Amino acid sequence: MxxxxxxxxxxxxxxxxxxxPGGLGLTDDVALFQPPPGRELVLTTDALVGGVxxxxxxxxxxxxxxxxxxxxxxxxxxxxxxxxxxxxLALPPDWTADWLEAFAGALGDDAAHYGCPLLxxxxxxxxxxxxxxxxxxxxxxxxxxxxRSGVRPGDRLYVSGSIGDAALGLRLRLGQGPxxxxxxxxxxxxRYLLPQPRLALAPAMAHARGGMDVxxxxxxxxxxxxxxxxxxxxxxxxxxPLSEAARTAIAADxxxxxxxxxxxxxxEVIAAVAPEQCAEFEAAAAAAGVAATLVGEAFAxxxxxxxxxxDGREASFRRGSxxxx
Amino acid sequence: MxxxxxxxxxxxxxxxxxxxPGGLGLTDDVALFQPPPGRELVLTTDALVGGVxxxxxxxxxxxxxxxxxxxxxxxxxxxxxxxxxxxxLALPPDWTADWLEAFAGALGDDAAHYGCPLLxxxxxxxxxxxxxxxxxxxxxxxxxxxxRSGVRPGDRLYVSGSIGDAALGLRLRLGQGPxxxxxxxxxxxxRYLLPQPRLALAPAMAHARGGMDVxxxxxxxxxxxxxxxxxxxxxxxxxxPLSEAARTAIAADxxxxxxxxxxxxxxEVIAAVAPEQCAEFEAAAAAAGVAATLVGEAFAxxxxxxxxxxDGREASFRRGSxxxx
Numbered sequence: 001m002x003x004x005x006x007x008x009x010x011x012x013x014x015x016x017x018x019x020x021p022g023g024l025g026l027t028d029d030v031a032l033f034q035p036p037p038g039r040e041l042v043l044t045t046d047a048l049v050g051g052v053x054x055x056x057x058x059x060x061x062x063x064x065x066x067x068x069x070x071x072x073x074x075x076x077x078x079x080x081x082x083x084x085x086x087x088x089l090a091l092p093p094d095w096t097a098d099w100l101e102a103f104a105g106a107l108g109d110d111a112a113h114y115g116c117p118l119l120x121x122x123x124x125x126x127x128x129x130x131x132x133x134x135x136x137x138x139x140x141x142x143x144x145x146x147x148r149s150g151v152r153p154g155d156r157l158y159v160s161g162s163i164g165d166a167a168l169g170l171r172l173r174l175g176q177g178p179x180x181x182x183x184x185x186x187x188x189x190x191r192y193l194l195p196q197p198r199l200a201l202a203p204a205m206a207h208a209r210g211g212m213d214v215x216x217x218x219x220x221x222x223x224x225x226x227x228x229x230x231x232x233x234x235x236x237x238x239x240x241p242l243s244e245a246a247r248t249a250i251a252a253d254x255x256x257x258x259x260x261x262x263x264x265x266x267x268e269v270i271a272a273v274a275p276e277q278c279a280e281f282e283a284a285a286a287a288a289g290v291a292a293t294l295v296g297e298a299f300a301x302x303x304x305x306x307x308x309x310x311d312g313r314e315a316s317f318r319r320g321s322x323x324x325x
Numbered sequence: 326m327x328x329x330x331x332x333x334x335x336x337x338x339x340x341x342x343x344x345x346p347g348g349l350g351l352t353d354d355v356a357l358f359q360p361p362p363g364r365e366l367v368l369t370t371d372a373l374v375g376g377v378x379x380x381x382x383x384x385x386x387x388x389x390x391x392x393x394x395x396x397x398x399x400x401x402x403x404x405x406x407x408x409x410x411x412x413x414l415a416l417p418p419d420w421t422a423d424w425l426e427a428f429a430g431a432l433g434d435d436a437a438h439y440g441c442p443l444l445x446x447x448x449x450x451x452x453x454x455x456x457x458x459x460x461x462x463x464x465x466x467x468x469x470x471x472x473r474s475g476v477r478p479g480d481r482l483y484v485s486g487s488i489g490d491a492a493l494g495l496r497l498r499l500g501q502g503p504x505x506x507x508x509x510x511x512x513x514x515x516r517y518l519l520p521q522p523r524l525a526l527a528p529a530m531a532h533a534r535g536g537m538d539v540x541x542x543x544x545x546x547x548x549x550x551x552x553x554x555x556x557x558x559x560x561x562x563x564x565x566p567l568s569e570a571a572r573t574a575i576a577a578d579x580x581x582x583x584x585x586x587x588x589x590x591x592x593e594v595i596a597a598v599a600p601e602q603c604a605e606f607e608a609a610a611a612a613a614g615v616a617a618t619l620v621g622e623a624f625a626x627x628x629x630x631x632x633x634x635x636d637g638r639e640a641s642f643r644r645g646s647x648x649x650x
Contacts, residue, residue, distance in 0.1 A: 008549075022368075027553050028473045029399040029538060031368040032465075035360040043347075043356040043444055045460065047413040049451045074354040088372040088413065088458035119368055126374045128453015133413035135370065135460040140357075148353040213354060224333075228352050 005097070007123050014104040020084050020117025031086065031119035039139035041083070044074035050092075050129035055173070060099045061106030062193045063132070068110050070215065071136035072197035073267040077213035078145050079205025080138030082116035088133040090126035114199060146211030151229035151272040153300040155209055158281070158292045160198045160269040162243040163218045165191035167263020168256060178252035184245035191243075195267035204284035204292065210272030217262040219317050222270055223305055229272075232301030237261065238310045241293040257310075262317050272298060330422070332448050339429040345409050345442025356444035358409065364464040366408070369399035375417075375454035380498070385424045386431030387518045388457070393435050395540065396461035397522035398592040402538035403470050404530025405463030407441035413458040415451035439524060471536030476554035476597040478625040480534055483606070483617045485523045485594040487568040488543045490516035492588020493581060503577035509570035516568075520592035529609035529617065535597030542587040544642050547595055548630055554597075557626030562586065563635045566618040582635075587642050597623060 005013070016026045022033035035041055048067050050056045058066075068085065075082055087107070091100075111117050116136060151157075169192030171177040172185055180188075205211055212225045218240070226233050240261060242250070250256045271292065273281045278294075285292035296305075309315035330338070341351045347358035360366055373392050375381045383391075393410065400407055412432070416425075436442050441461060476482075494517030496502040497510055505513075530536055537550045543565065551558050565586060567575070575581045596617065598606045603619075610617035621630075634640035 029369060030403055030405075030470075032365055032470055032472075033368070034365050034467070040357055040359055043358070043411060043462075044354060045411045045413055045445060045447050047415055047447045047449045047458070049415055049449055049453070051452060052450060078355055080355075086368060086370045086460055088370055088460075090372055090374055090456055120370060122370050122372045122458070124372045124374055125377060126453060126456060127376060128374070128451060128456065131415055131451060131453065131456050133372070133447070133458040133460075135411055135413075135458075137368075142359070145355075145357055147357075 010123055014100050015118065015121065018104060018108040018111055018118040020119060022084055023117065023119045026120060033084065033119065036139045038142065040142045040145065042075060042078050042080040042138040042140055042145065043135065044071050045133060045135040046070045047131065047133040049131050056129065058193065060103035064103045064107040065110050065194055067132045067134050068107060069195040069197045070267065071134045072114055072116060072199055073195055073213040073215065075136060075138040076198040076201055077211040077269045078138065078140060079202045079208065079211065080140045081202060082114055082199065083137040083139055084117045084119040085134050085136040086119050087121035089121065089123045090131040091123065092126055092128065092130050141206065144206060146205055146208040146271065148210065148212045148225050149228040150210035151226060151231050151298050152209060153231055153298055155272040155274055155298040156278050156294055157233060157235065157296040157298060158271045158273060159218065159241060159295050160201060160290055160292055162241045162246060163214065163266055163268060164246045164260020164263060165243050166265035167259050168246055168249050170263065170265065171259065178249055180249055184248045187243060187245040188249065192265055195265065197267060198269045198290055200288040201269055201285060201290050204281050204288060205271060207277040207281040207284060208271040208273050212270050214266040214268045214270060216264045218266065219262045219307065225270060226298065226305050230302055231298045232303050233296050233298040233305040235296035235305055235307050237307055237315060239293060239295045241291060258317060335448055339425050340443065340446065343429060343433040343436055343443040345444060347409060348442065348444045351445060356411065358444065361464045363467065365467045365470065367400060367403050367405040367463040367465055367470060368460065369396050370458060370460040371395045372456065372458040374456050381454065383518065385428035389428045389432040390435050390519055392457045392459050393432060394520040394522045395592065396459045397439055397441060397524055398520055398538040398540065400461060400463040401523040401526055402536040402594045403463065403465060404527045404533065404536065405465045406527060407439055407524065408462040408464055409442045409444040410459050410461040411444050412446035414446065414448045415456040416448065417451055417453065417455050439522065466531065469531060471530055471533040471596065473535065473537045473550050474553040475535035476551060476556050476623050477534060478556055478623055480597040480599055480623040481603050481619055482558060482560065482621040482623060483596045483598060484543065484566060484620050485526060485615055485617055486521065487566045487571065488539065488591055488593060489571050489585020489588060490568050491590035492584050493571055493574050495588065495590065496584065503574055505574055509573045512568060512570040513574065517590055520590065522592060523594045523615055525613040526594055526610060526615050529606050529613060530596060532602040532606040532609060533596040533598050537595050539591040539593045539595060541589045543591065544587045544632065550595060551623065551630050555627055556623045557628050558621050558623040558630040560621035560630055560632050562632055562640060564618060564620045566616060583642060
């Protein structure tokens with residue numbers, strides 16, 4: 001316990017070593033940086049509350065990584081290159097130096113790994129649960145950001161990686177999952193604990209017209225994206241990319257498919273790509289080593305998307321999406 | 326009570342009307358903006374926790390204004406022109422639509438008044454107290470930002486507005502202040518409740534070499550600034566600008582002078598100005614209608630600043646500054 005550290009001591013000890021050049025060693029009130037010339041800037045922020053967005057007993061390194069990665073996932077969906085981030089951290093009374101050291105160490109590792117340095121922040125005390133907010137900045141080519149409202153009729157809809165792992169992992173974490181082999185169990189639990197932001201997709205997203213990250217469930221987020229775009233879509237659920245572990249879990253309990261399709265915390269990317277751009281999009285995703293699976297197609301209309309079930313019949317979902325709110 | 330509103334409904338109802346052009350109507354995952362060409366960007370963030378940084382029963386409009394203004398004060402100390410801000414808001418279980426409507430209304434008024442539009446945000450639930458983080462962006466001329474570490478020997482030290490009002494207002498709020506006439510009491514309480522960011526000083530700060538906002542007390546923040554700059558200073562406390570209300574309070578209880586000089590929440594600006602720039606700095610501050618008072622001078626050395634008391638003798642303070650942490 002070193003709760004007697006002042007805020008300045010705490011910043012100097014744990015966070016200053018992470019600061020990028022724009023962070024001014026975290027000794028100023030502000031960060032200062034030169035935006036990349038000729039680019040537009042993308043700004044995103046996400047707040048996480050202990051006991052709401054992560055378990056209070058999650059390891060500090062996982063909390064740090066999740067807080068940064070959920071923001072990087074938003075940048076990834078926009079094909080943005082990270083510039084840096086600021087951290088607001090509200091620490092509960094029982095914080096320890098060990099906890100903060102592990103938190104800051106992992107945050108620094110992720111910041112280096114994803115090329116997104118710490119630029120500044122604020123550390124305060126709270127009588128409530130640990131609460132974090134990260135605001136991340138990225139850069140995109142002017143006029144090229146794939147917006148949530150950018151889907152047009154005829155666009156092909158792709159989804160990165162695999163869907164549903166995190167939602168199934170959360171069920172396992174809550175002791176509600178089916179009995180699974182240890183490797184599958186581990187995979188799903190990890191996917192819940194540690195988002196994998198698809199920043200590598202940036203060159204592919206340059207060929208996309210619409211982009212959104214999947215954080216509140218595939219079905220709900222896709223519906224939201226289509227609504228924002230004023231278009232409808234047909235989605236073939238048999239094509240929804242599932243990991244081996246998710247397939248194993250769903251084979252054990254077919255009702256889990258709905259959890260996979262509607263649960264949250266995927267942090268994958270939905271991309272809407274004009275037909276003439278699909279070959280380049282697919283090639284760029286393959287070159288990046290990220291699976292991008294064609295799951296459907298947009299068409300003119302303003303109703304909710306039509307989901308075709310694995311039995312070939314239209315499917316509906318009792319709940320559209322998971323809400324963190 | 327409309328706690329059953331979804332996050333999307335809440336954003337659409339209360340916050341989307343505030344969004345600037347870069348906010349994309351708050352319907353995307355991100356904000357998108359074109360940074361002003363040929364400028365450097367300044368980024369600052371501050372978190373506020375109910376019961377720590379403001380009283381749980383402060384009116385919602387005051388909470389909103391304080392959250393934005395403490396960030397604008399950081400921009401003001403850097404002579405930066407606001408670009409916009411993002412808001413992270415963690416709402417406790419008992420939030421009401423009335424509270425949020427008043428909060429968002431005042432936030433929008435301030436955003437318009439200070440030319441700093443809402444660009445995005447995140448709204449979450451917390452079992453703890455209301456918690457907010459605002460991250461604000463501003464623009465400065467390249468290479469011209471007055472850094473905390475920018476003070477050089479010979480620089481004149483100026484402070485904006487008046488010092489100590491908010492700290493005295495906090496004491497009144499806590500029922501600890503001296504008996505005062507109603508106008509003085511109201512002035513000090515208002516100065517605690519509502520920071521007045523000195524953004525109007527931007528043209529003056531272009532003539533400053535060092536800049537820092539006074540948020541944790543004049544004595545402590547000036548000491549911090551000099552330490553970051555590796556210089557010493559002599560400060561004449563008789564020159565410390567005090568409002569009429571503060572003078573009245575200190576006349577009633579002279580011990581309150583130390584509270585005024587060391588207490589927090591001033592949100593004034595300390596500027597370090599090279600002698601040959603002083604005339605232009607003073608003229609620009611006067612043109613902006615902001616009092617800027619010469620309080621001391623920096624000199625080579627690395628000890629703590631020397632404060633000359635109102636009795637002409639060197640003064641020391643039992644506590645250097647107030648820490649929010």
